Amino acid sequence: MASLKVMDLRQLNHLIAVADHGSFSSAARSLHTVQSNVSNHVAKLEKELGTVLLDRRTMQPTPEGLAVISRARRIRAEIKAISDDLLSINEEVEGQVQIGCIGTTARWIIAPLLEKLTKAFPSLQPRLIDSDTNSLTQKILSGDLDLAIIDTPAMNASLESETLFKEEKIIVAPAGHPLSERESVSVQDLSEYEMMVTPQGTFFRDSLDEELSSVGVEIKIGAEIDGLRLLASLAFQGHAPAVLPASAASGYPNDNWKLIRINGLIKRPVTLIRNKRMTPSLPARATNEVIHEVVKEIGPKQSGIEVCI
Template sequence: MDVRQLSTLVAVADHGTFSAAARALFTVQSNVSAHIARLEKELGVTLVDRQHGKLTDEGARVVERARRVLNEVDDIVADVASRDADISGQTRLGVIGTTARWLVPQMLGRLGTEHPGVRTVIQEGATSTLIPNVLSGHLNAALVHLPIDDPELVIEPLFAEDLFLLASSSHPLAAHETIPLRDLDQVPLLLPPMGSALRKVLERAAAAADITLRAQAEIDGVRLLASLAFDGFGAAVVPATAVPNWLTGAFRMISVPELPRRVVAFVRRRRPGPNAPTQATLEVLQALIAERGHLQAGVHPGTSAINPLRTD
């Protein structure tokens, strides 16, 4: 078994056919067939169903591990190629959508200036989907919101942000500028799913206020929660970054003083340590947030904004 065989199998998985994989690898189809056949012989299983052009169950399992192996190889190359400030190689970064919208463009711009040799692959998703990809090695790191409790992860808080109740101007709650959390007892709200990081934060606040949050609907995705609130489907508790600075319209952001701030953090696997491009990306993010985070409404950079908050 060698890296070329694993790369070939992953290419077949990604592109669907031997011929498409050959084009992606800049080789000929006979080479792809030969690599797959050798790998199947060594493992003693069929990895690709030639009749239907799909991976077998065994092939899917091998591809999952092969991706991790190939990512580790890329990380080794990146570390060896990077010397002092001359950093090159790839980092695979997951980002929650609300943070991605305001921070990723600035991050990519500064990386391009300070570390032009760094190639960044961005995956947007919810915290619940990004964390497993970090643990599996498919992502080098991710920007997610806390609480996260996993001993295999290193967690570096970046900033805190306010939580608001968002409602269209036609919603009954839009008459308020501020509303106590106790007044939301049993009020139908658009909420994230039970077990999600944001829902845990909200349920803890509700328990402290001795109220019950009632879900009008459960939506896995903060930006979708905000969109539904904008459209008048219901009121939703969302972080400040769910509402871009430039956005105007018939909606109200209602303060709920008892709600804690949401903490966004950079998370990575404890072992192995981050490759050089990933570490450089973290340093760029920290610098940007320190310099420009205060320009984003509702965002509070700095340890003084984060340390007093419970994230466990």
Template sequence: MVNQRFVPSVTQLRVFLAVAERLHFRSAAEELGMSQPSLSQALATLEEGLRVHLVERSTRTVLVTPVGHQLLPFARAAVGAMDAVADIAAGSGGPMSGDVRIGVIPTAAPYLLPGLLPALSDRFPDLRPRIVEDQTARLLEQLRSGALDVAIMALPTDAAGAAGMPLYAEPFALLVPAGHPLDGRDDLSLEALVELPLLMLDEGHCLRDQTVDLCRRVSAPILGRGGSRAASLTTAVRCVAGGLGVMIVPESAVVSESRDPGLGVARFREPAPGRTMGLVLRTATADDDAYTELGSVITGVAQRLFGAVPA
């Protein structure tokens, strides 16, 4: 039976959420900026106060217990509510002041951040952005747990407790090795993917999922014929330049990588496939006008850097 006199702290709940997400104590501690002993002590105090075991620990694995899984959605809701209270209480400075934790997917961060960070400094001089680059699913978990304030990712997302604000759209193109027969084409059809050695990112990247969807539309081999895959888009681009295959990439990557003499570009005929990028927030803070202004800054940077179209 739960001790009715025990009330978990927000820090303890954040620790539980981080451990449940990462299933690794050191990674959870790094995410929260804590030492591992402090994190372990906070979780132990929470379990002692609740009189339940939330996770099972061994020398190699960490597992969430059944009761831990039952409590996860309530812990997320409690942390989200407390963050909303803090956001409203800090109204004098507004949400665009102090530390703001911004998540960005890996297929956007290298191309958007070089222009975005200076623009944020100009528009919000009191803002101290804290950038977290990670895959979509993990960004959403961190957003719901309160470890992030906002996230920049591809839409749509159907995550509970999160709301997406469309920012900009960008088309996809096909990166090919320089001198490839398709280099310079601007009338590419999706059917061309059927015979190409298509490179893929690892599981978990939304760009991989979008590429798989395009392949399925024309019955192209899902894994392509390249035999290579990469954990990051920048590594995959280097593989293309080295002649290991071709790859579907967003326009932002094309603009950034176009100076590489080892790369060529083929563009799809209209209407070209593409993606819509958005700003994702917890639903409790989604109506704040400051985030709308933040979204406008991001959209403006994307327009300037790689000709994105406002969504």
């Protein structure tokens, strides 16, 4: 059985850096140190644990390495939480909080969230990550994020999730397009017009295709755009109608386009997730409460959004 007397956080951090960056040299740059320092720390950790953690040919973690890295990330997150809690020992919320959010929701939630956090907790340092659901979920599991807002229900047993709101699937059509004369359309109407959509394999597109297939409707694809924000931008610029989540229409001037509701489609759940295997720090708990406040206050003002909390 391996001895753990020598293993320390530096060794774990160096191992995580190599796994994240793919080489000793890149890891060294990210840690602002020299390559030999990184390789020595990893080698000492391997000797202490009595196993190989990195395949030196591919620089990929071995199965043993993956197990160590997974726990090392959680250890690092817990140590950060300890530091943040100590800063907040007198119930003054200080330290950092890492928040992730999908881009469409970020359009209307992030600005008021930052404003409320700054006003309520001036010593708090929020760090925001704008990314897709898969990436944000992995960062929650690894301990790199405290909280994340994603667009699918969390199915992983390590995640705690809560549905913040549900949003309609809508059409954004350029002014002058035949659809711009309508307030809403039926699911069957979708087959009559060419639409821009996200590609197959994205959750939004796959859920849309599944619903349309169940009622025998096939949408006419004008273009497939990988990324909801780019898709929304093209629609608002007047390129062509696009099927989007309702959040994507928030914040754009509405003089050159029209929002059309689609009757009969299931609303998309948007959820707040955290890693339930890690005890949330006081900054994370405080931020969680403020996210709820923002959604309750601003969500009802967003077209096509049904608040669930």
